[in-house]
């Protein structure tokens with residue numbers, strides 16, 4: 001699983017945490033910015049709303065106090081005035097509140113009570129009431145009242161409004177606003193995640209092209225004019241890099257192909273002349289020297305031919321006519337060759353009577369010949385060699401195995417590299433140049449198949465040639 005975050009390089013000595021996902025960083029940064037903006041807006045809006053609301057309450061309360069009604073009220077009118085007061089403040093309480101929005105009290109200078117609301121709190125007796133002009137805030141337990149007074153003759157009238165109810169309504173509003181901000185934040189995060197994915201698309205496209213690149217398909221390019229201007233330069237640089245890579249790759253292929261081609265003719269001439277000299281050699285010492293020279297020339301010739309074929313494969317020119325034929329006789333011939341060359345070897349065959357594949361007989365013989373000659377060269381002396389084949393999902397799996405002392409893990413991946421030979425090949429001075437397996441793999445791939453090392457344990461080495469079934 002990919003890790004999204006890991007501690008960044010610690011230059012200061014203190015362990016710092018760094019998010020490694022660019023997309024996650026963009027999402028978090030844009031969401032944090034949006035949430036900070038919402039928070040500032042929320043604080044500014046709520047402070048203004050709270051202050052403005054207090055002003056409005058005070059304004060209505062002052063308007064009631066300065067009205068003409070109290071001075072001319074008859075005893076029968078006071079309950080109506082009380083109800084009217086409550087109604088005027090009911091809009092400032094949370095929905096479903098049951099009265100108690102405002103309170104009213106009127107008393108004469110001699111202390112006689114003219115009127116008192118039923119909800120008038122006992123704690124606010126006349127002694128506890130603030131006397132000065134203007135409006136006052138008085139706390140009564142959990143409740144908070146805003147109170148003002150007005151005089152009409154010897155009568156003092158007190159009007160109060162329940163600020164706790166107004167504050168509760170304000171809190172409900174602000175909670176809703178906060179919840180809406182949370183939902184908005186989540187939506188912004190989703191949007192930022194989506195937009196960052198869209199922003200990454202050109203990079204993903206470029207990565208896809210890079211992943212699809214291989215040596216035989218270097219002529220892919222990304223159309224710069226289809227990308228956004230911000231990425232067009234990156235695409236142009238990438239295309240230019242591909243141009244240079246392709247040029248130098250083609251140069252290298254052409255060079256090895258041309259060199260091999262140029263060497264082929266002189267080698268053939270040299271081989272012919274050496275054979276001619278051998279047939280006319282006067283002394284046995286001359287014959288021996290000529291045989292050694294002929295062997296070296298043949299070795300060189302085989303290297304040149306392999307290099308020529310590999311350069312054709314690199315240039316994508318190793319195209320084989322895929323005509324169906326039976327591979328079984330080729331495998332039988334190779335088994336006979338082993339028995340002739342090394343009679344001490346036990347050869348085990350597990351082959352179907354008909355092994356139909358599509359391709360070129362000579363090229364596939366070359367692949368199998370290299371596998372078999374490797375099994376003879378690198379297998380345990382006096383050990384067994386096995387050739388087996390089975391069909392699996394429309395493919396033939398042809399295994400060439402031998403008794404072995406194993407191939408060290410560090411060599412296994414590199415056996416298919418050109419000119420690579422494991423230590424034992426060098427140490428035991430076994431003839432070969434290390435081109436056989438790389439060429440065999442190219443030929444297998446040109447047939448739509450594959451060549452794999454499937455077993456390299458202590459007792460057995462097994463190479464598998466996979467080929468599409470011919471019928």
Ligand SMILES: Nc1ncnc2c1ncn2[C@@H]1O[C@H](COP(=O)(O)OP(=O)(O)OP(=O)(O)O)[C@@H](O)[C@H]1O
Nearest residue numbers: 374375378415421422425432433434435436437461
């Ligand atoms: N059956 C095997 N058992 C153990 N090692 C093997 C076996 N087949 C191949 N190898 C190792 O893989 C290396 C590469 O094999 P490859 O056939 O490419 O080259 P080569 O046999 O050395 O030379 P040539 O080009 O003549 O085939 C060999 O040098 C050897 O170290």
Ligand SMILES: [Mg+2]
Nearest residue numbers: 370374436437
């Ligand atoms: Mg070989």
